[in-house]
Amino acid sequence: MGLREKVDISSLKNIAFIKESFLDYYRASKNAIRAPSDISKREFGFQTFGDRLMVRHRSFKSQEELLRFIQATVPSDCYYSAAYYEDPTLEMEEKGWLGADLIFDVDADHIPTRCKAIHDRWICLNCQREGRGSAPDRCMQCGSQKIKEEQWFCEECLEAAKLEALKLMDILLLDFGLSPEEIQVYFSGHRGYHIHVESEVLRELDQIARKEIVDYAMGLGLDLAFYGFKDVIAFENPFDWRRQEGGWHRRILQGLYDFLSTATVDSLEEIGIKKVISEEIVKNRDWILKVLWEKGPLNAVKGLGPKAWEKLVRYSIDRQVARIDSVVTTDIHRLIRLPGSLHGKTGLMKASVERGELEAFDPMKASVAFQGGSIRVYVRESSQFRLGDETFGPFKDTVTELPRAAALLIVCKGLGDIL
Amino acid sequence: MAKYPFTREASQYVEGIGLSLGDMDKPEFAPILNRAEERIFEAIKSGESKFREDLDYEVEILSFPVSVALVRALGDPFLKRRFALSEARRIQGLLSSEGPSKIVYLASTALKWKVNMKADLGRSMEFLIGFVDYLKVAPSFHDEKWKLINRIVVEGLVHLTKEELVRLMTEGIRHRFEKIVEPKLDLELPKSLRERLERIGEFLSQRKRILKAEELPKVAIIGSFPPCLKVLYESLLAGKSISHVGRFTLTSFLLAVGVGSDEIVRLFTGLADADERITLYQVEHIAGRRGSRTKYTPPSCSTLKTHGLCIENGSLCGKVRHPIIEYRRRLRLGQKAKEAVAEGFEKAQGKP
Numbered sequence: 001m002g003l004r005e006k007v008d009i010s011s012l013k014n015i016a017f018i019k020e021s022f023l024d025y026y027r028a029s030k031n032a033i034r035a036p037s038d039i040s041k042r043e044f045g046f047q048t049f050g051d052r053l054m055v056r057h058r059s060f061k062s063q064e065e066l067l068r069f070i071q072a073t074v075p076s077d078c079y080y081s082a083a084y085y086e087d088p089t090l091e092m093e094e095k096g097w098l099g100a101d102l103i104f105d106v107d108a109d110h111i112p113t114r115c116k117a118i119h120d121r122w123i124c125l126n127c128q129r130e131g132r133g134s135a136p137d138r139c140m141q142c143g144s145q146k147i148k149e150e151q152w153f154c155e156e157c158l159e160a161a162k163l164e165a166l167k168l169m170d171i172l173l174l175d176f177g178l179s180p181e182e183i184q185v186y187f188s189g190h191r192g193y194h195i196h197v198e199s200e201v202l203r204e205l206d207q208i209a210r211k212e213i214v215d216y217a218m219g220l221g222l223d224l225a226f227y228g229f230k231d232v233i234a235f236e237n238p239f240d241w242r243r244q245e246g247g248w249h250r251r252i253l254q255g256l257y258d259f260l261s262t263a264t265v266d267s268l269e270e271i272g273i274k275k276v277i278s279e280e281i282v283k284n285r286d287w288i289l290k291v292l293w294e295k296g297p298l299n300a301v302k303g304l305g306p307k308a309w310e311k312l313v314r315y316s317i318d319r320q321v322a323r324i325d326s327v328v329t330t331d332i333h334r335l336i337r338l339p340g341s342l343h344g345k346t347g348l349m350k351a352s353v354e355r356g357e358l359e360a361f362d363p364m365k366a367s368v369a370f371q372g373g374s375i376r377v378y379v380r381e382s383s384q385f386r387l388g389d390e391t392f393g394p395f396k397d398t399v400t401e402l403p404r405a406a407a408l409l410i411v412c413k414g415l416g417d418i419l
Numbered sequence: 420m421a422k423y424p425f426t427r428e429a430s431q432y433v434e435g436i437g438l439s440l441g442d443m444d445k446p447e448f449a450p451i452l453n454r455a456e457e458r459i460f461e462a463i464k465s466g467e468s469k470f471r472e473d474l475d476y477e478v479e480i481l482s483f484p485v486s487v488a489l490v491r492a493l494g495d496p497f498l499k500r501r502f503a504l505s506e507a508r509r510i511q512g513l514l515s516s517e518g519p520s521k522i523v524y525l526a527s528t529a530l531k532w533k534v535n536m537k538a539d540l541g542r543s544m545e546f547l548i549g550f551v552d553y554l555k556v557a558p559s560f561h562d563e564k565w566k567l568i569n570r571i572v573v574e575g576l577v578h579l580t581k582e583e584l585v586r587l588m589t590e591g592i593r594h595r596f597e598k599i600v601e602p603k604l605d606l607e608l609p610k611s612l613r614e615r616l617e618r619i620g621e622f623l624s625q626r627k628r629i630l631k632a633e634e635l636p637k638v639a640i641i642g643s644f645p646p647c648l649k650v651l652y653e654s655l656l657a658g659k660s661i662s663h664v665g666r667f668t669l670t671s672f673l674l675a676v677g678v679g680s681d682e683i684v685r686l687f688t689g690l691a692d693a694d695e696r697i698t699l700y701q702v703e704h705i706a707g708r709r710g711s712r713t714k715y716t717p718p719s720c721s722t723l724k725t726h727g728l729c730i731e732n733g734s735l736c737g738k739v740r741h742p743i744i745e746y747r748r749r750l751r752l753g754q755k756a757k758e759a760v761a762e763g764f765e766k767a768q769g770k771p
Contacts, residue, residue: 176550177575201551209554212567219568226569246573 010417015049017375017418019074021408022342025349025369026071033070033340034352035063036080037198041098043088045335046075047344056335059088076344079335082196084203092333099203102210103336104217105328106164107192108157119152119383150414152383153191158363165193166358168322171217172197175247185353187363189343194336194350210330219248219321224313227252248317253292255316260289271315273308280304342369347408364388373404379416385409422470422513424483424506425592426529433484440488444609450475454482456615459489462505463498463619463626470509485612491604492616498623500657503596511589515582519545522584530591534584535576546584547576556590561662639676643749645742646730647723648672655686664718664726668742672717675743717742 026032036042044058044066055075060066070078081088082103086096108116122135126144135149165185172178178197186194205213215221227249259267260281268278280303281288288304328334337343337350348367365388379395385406386392392406399419402410410416423429443452454474461468471479483506490502514522519536523546526534533549550572557565564570571578579587608616644652651669654661661669666687673683719741723729739745 174574175572177573201549205551205554208558209551212554212558215566216568216572221563221566222568223563223566226564247571248568249571 013418014411018411019049023074025342033067033338035066038084041084043081045079047077049076057089078338078341080338082334082336083332100332102197102202103328104168104195105325106161107325108153108161110325111160111164111323113157113160115154115156119154121150123148157191161192164323167320168195168217180355185358186339187351187367189348189350189367190346207330207332214326214329217322217324219317251320252313252316255320256312257292259316272311277303277308345412347412368405370404374401375404375407376401376419377407377410377416378419379410382410382415425595429480441609444611450478451481451485452611452615454478455485455489458486459619462502463623467508468505470513487599488604489616490600492608493620494603499600502600503593506596507589507593510592511585514585526588545581546579548579550575550577553577556587639678640750643746645745646735647728648742650730665728668717672742675717
């Protein structure tokens with residue numbers, strides 16, 4: 001299996017191949033990386049190949065200086081701080097925090113997708129037990145926490161992450177009124193998207209304020225009492241939404257409308273509504289939608305009581321929350337991947353998404369850093385994957401010739417060796 | 420200006436007059452000093468200074484910077500917080516009776532907040548505030564209604580009622596005042612001020628002694644409180660706002676260690692921020708005398724951890740699962756209980 005870790009000739013060859021490729025990439029263009037604004041106030045961090053050390057507290061004056069450093073050291077991963085510091089090279093307490101960009105991380109890790117059970121695997125480093133799907137916190141056989149995960153990323157994962165990013169964008173633009181110019185979206189080069197918000201007024205937000213923004217986006221702490229459900233008994237006129245112009249009020253209403261427009265008895269039953277009521281809903285669909293959109297008092301719908309409504313509302317909310325990694329956004333000292341740099345686990349680059357193009361964005365095309373090439377590799381095992389317009393695999397115990405980007409992905413992922 | 424000493428207009432006015440603290444020995448300034456002293460006494464006594472319409476507005480304006488100087492000179496952390504709270508509450512009362520355009524003017528000029536009236540009045544949500552400004556203050560309130568997700572947020576603006584905006588502004592002003600009184604004043608004060616400073620200091624320590632005597636008599640040994648409860652208790656004394664869970668924990672704990680509900684009510688109403696005030700009903704409810712008649716016990720350590728009230732993950736405590744057990748453990752350990760009491764109070768009142 002592809003999960004063993006040992007230092008041998010093949011791993012040295014693999015590292016040499018990856019480093020050489022990374023160096024070629026960083027040498028090919030002086031715009032290979034995109035330095036952050038106010039570069040001299042940022043802390044930089046780099047992960048090294050081989051011993052996987054994290055080098056932190058570095059600072060650079062310009063994009064050229066930064067690129068020269070990367071060319072000279074060829075790190076496996078490059079990071080910079082969302083924060084601005086008086087002196088980024090000092091220890092954390094002495095840096096002098098001046099503010100931080102608002103960063104969101106949408107990672108397939110945080111989104112339950114069906115495909116994970118197929119392509120993710122883990123192995124307990126203590127007892128060698130293996131399993132499929134996301135790794136448990138502790139091995140169920142020996143209780144050890146030393147578990148190695150092998151996460152693949154497929155088109156389904158990336159689509160799921162994109163959907164979450166789109167929902168977040170909706171919230172940032174409509175609810176928080178941010179302008180598109182302040183927001184830059186990136187594909188991380190692995191399993192998700194990063195959304196960077198650079199705005200003078202947002203810089204100084206503290207952790208607690210950022211947590212409020214996260215909770216807002218994730219629908220956490222939403223109390224239906226403030227959305228019309230003051231009391232189940234006072235059900236005569238629970239929804240104030242018709243009078244509200246937007247925010248979660250609009251979103252809940254919109255979500256209900258969308259769901260009910262196409263709901264089937266099965267899909268209603270799936271969210272916990274009784275069969276009899278589900279049938280009633282489907283039968284009276286048009287009337288319910290009319291009531292919902294125009295008139296308000298929801299007890300006008302016979303057979304559909306407050307409990308069922310609440311289930312519908314909760315489901316509507318659940319469909320529209322943006323699943324983001326809350327830790328990233330609230331950590332005001334966070335290091336984030338440098339745009340344009342290569343991801344050490346894939347050899348793909350952190351690629352920027354043109355404004356307004358997220359929906360049509362193809363991460364497995366935009367992030368490919370190398371064209372052409374033909375490299376002989378041994379692949380232990382790999383799911384099928386696509387890079388650009390070409391599809392590769394699936395492979396099992398195969399020697400094959402691959403373009404450089406595909407070979408790099410296999411080797412970075414630890415699924416095969418350079419021959 | 421006399422009402423709102425935090426405005427630019429007021430400070431320009433004060434600067435314009437060009438008085439210095441050194442001038443204060445002159446007899447004609449006695450009314451200003453009297454009023455400044457009164458403001459501080461009010462803060463210590465009731466935690467709310469009153470607006471004196473009867474006084475010459477010059478006296479009202481000028482007494483504010485003088486009282487700030489006195490608070491800074493004394494440098495007592497408890498007094499600083501009480502003074503900021505007291506002056507902010509005074510302003511809350513005044514703001515509540517202002518019209519919408521005046522409120523918007525004050526919020527945008529004095530606090531530099533992005534605040535607007537809603538175009539279509541007649542609804543309950545009259546005001547709009549930029550979410551960034553909202554988040555500077557609102558997260559310190561614990562009621563669910565202040566959580567951003569429970570507000571209407573559209574195009575970067577949070578919808579508010581007048582009462583809510585005034586509440587936010589009061590909190591913003593309180594923060595401002597806390598900053599103003601923070602730096603220690605190291606000046607040779609004129610005699611008239613030194614005398615008053617002495618009186619204030621005396622009154623303050625006398626007041627603290629009364630508090631000490633009134634609070635939690637005999638039964639509760641504050642020095643033996645587990646760290647989480649000590650922090651809650653100190654926050655209460657300092658007039659900081661405490662979360663619902665925190666208040667529930669403190670109240671049920673105090674009841675459990677034998678403090679009477681009347682005493683607890685006095686403690687809460689005497690010291691806590693008015694809006695966060697716990698009522699007799701709530702205390703008695705927790706005590707099981709009213710409402711559901713269930714007598715509540717304080718939450719367990721794991722519950723306290725969940726709510727972020729546990730201090731240093733229990734590393735300061737013995738291996739216990741409940742704060743009451745830790746309290747008893749500390750009592751047993753406490754040959755030094757007496758000293759601990761003294762220390763507990765000193766700490767509670769912000770002395771190093």
